[in-house]
Amino acid sequence: MLAKLDIRLLLGLWLATGGLVALIRWRRRTDGVGLVLTYLVMLAMNFWLPTMLYLLPWYWGVFDRVLVEIGFLESLYAVIGFAVGTLLLWPLLRPHVLLRSEEDAPVSHEPGGSDPRLPRLLMALGLVSYFVVTPLGARVPTLSALVGVLPNLLLVGIGLTCWQAWREGKPQAVVGWLLVAAIWPLITVGTSGFLGAGIAFFVTLLAFVFQFLGLRFRLIILTLVFLYLGLTVYVTYMQARTDIRSVVWSEEISLAERADAVVTGARGFEWFNPLDEDHLYWIDIRLNQGYLVGAAHYRIAAGYSRYALGDTLWDAFVMLVPRVIWQDKPLEVGGSQRVTAYTGIPFYGSTSVGMSQVLEFYVNFGAVGVVVGFSLLGCLLALLDEGAARHLWRGDWYRFILWYFPALSLLRPDNDLFVLIAGWVASIVAIILVNKSAEVM
Secondary structure, eight states, X not given: OGGGSOHHHHHHHHHHHHHHHHHHHHHOGGGOSSHHHHHHHHHHHHTHHHHHHTTOTTOOOSSOHHHHHXXXXXXXXXXXXXXXXXXXXXXXXXHXXXXXXXXXXXXXXXXXXXXXXXXXXXXXXXXXXXXXXXXXXXXXXXXXXXXXXXXXXXHHHHHHXXXXXHHTTOHHHHHHHHHHHTTHHHHHHHHHSOSHHHHHHHHHHHHHXXXXXXXXXXXXXXXXXXXXXXXXXXXXXXXXXXXXXXXXXXXXXXXXXHHHHHHHHHTTOOOOOTTOHHHHHHXXXXXXXXXXXXXXXXXHHXXXXXXXXXXXXXXXXXXXXXXXXXXXXXXXXXXXXXXXXXXXXXXXXXXXOOOOHHXXXXXXXXXXXXXXXXXXXXXXXXXXXXXXXXXXXXXXXXXXXXXXXXXXXXXXXXXXXXXXXXXXXXXXXXXXXXXXXXXXX
8 A cells, every 4th residue: 555655755754753753852851862863863774864865856766766665664664663762662672671660760960970980981982992902803703793892982971971960061162072073074084084983982872862852943953954964974975985994994094195085075075965866876875775685675575586495594693602602603704695686686885784683573474574573673762762761861881881882883774684693792792891900990
C-alpha cells in the first residue's frame, strides 16, 4: 500500500514520525542523554536527506530514482519500527527492566555531584588514545577493537564538562566548549582523511547538550544554523577530499604537511548552495543509502539473490570471538564485499562501504525484518538513553559513563551490525577498566 503513495507524502510521513519521536524525547529532558536523538539525525542524513534531493526539479540525480524510492520506503518502515520501539515497546518493558529503587530515587538538583577532575581525565585519555594508543594498538589483533573505542572518552569528557557548566549556571561556558568541539571534524580530516567520524562526534555532543537544555525555540534555530554550517563544511571537504587523502594517507608526510593539506583544501571554501547541482551531487553520491537498499530489493525480487535468513546477524556473534582465539576468523572490518554480495554493485580500490542496518535487516527477513529489527533497536537505545540519564541527573558520573560510553558505538546507522555490536562489547570492557583506574586515582 505504502509503495503506491506519492514520494512526497512518504517523505512527510518519515519526517513526521521521526520528528514525533525526537519531540517527545526532547521534551522529557530527564529521560535521555541524546542517544535516540543522535541516531534519528544520522538515519535522516543517510535516507531522508538524499531522497528529498530527487524532488528538486533542477537536480538530475546520481542514481536510479526508482531504486532510491524503494530503498527510502524501507527506511520509512525502519523509522516507524523505531518509533514503536521507543514510544510503545520500551514503556511496556520499563517497569520490568529498571530497578524500582532507581526509578523512585529522587533527582539531584545540586551542582557538582561527582569528582570534578573526572571530565578532564576523560578528555586527556581520549586525546592520548586518539593520537597515540589507537594508532599503535590497531596493529595488534583483538587489541585493536578495544583501543579503537577509547577516543570516545573525549566526547564523554566534553559532555560532562558542558553538563557541569550548565548546572553551575554558566551557559557561556557550554557554548564555548561546543565551539571547541566544532574543530574536531577538521582534526579527523587532517589525521585520517575522514570527515564522517568528526561529524558524528559533534552531532552526538550537540544532542547530549540539547537534551538537558530542553525544547526551546532558540535551540531549534541554532540546530538549523549548525545544519547549514555542517553542509557547508561537507561540500568543501568532498571537493578537496582526494587531494587531502593523498597527503594524509602517506606515511612519510609530517604533521605540518598534513595540516597544510587541510588548509589548502579549506581555501576552496564554498557556502552550501541548494541550487548548486555540484553541492547536491556530493550529498547524494556519499550519503545515499537508499539506493543500496533499493538495489538489494530488486535483486531479491528478480531472483538473483536470496534472503540471508539471519546469516549476517550471526556474523555479529562471530565477531565477538577474539582473533587471538580464532586466528582465521572470516570477518574483517572495512571493505565492501558484503554490500556487493547483496546489491550486485561493485566498489573499486580501497573504498569501504558499510551495510546499513536498514539494508542488513532487509536482506535477512524483508520489510518485516526491518520493522521488527528497528523496534528492538529503538527499544534498546531508549533503555540505554534513559538508564544513562537517570545516573547523570542523580550525580553518579561513574554509572552514567557505564551506560553512556558503550552506547556511543551503536549510533552509526550506516555501518554493519557486527561492527556496532563488537564496538559495544569492546566499549563495555574498556570503560570498566577506565572506571577502575579513575577510582584508584
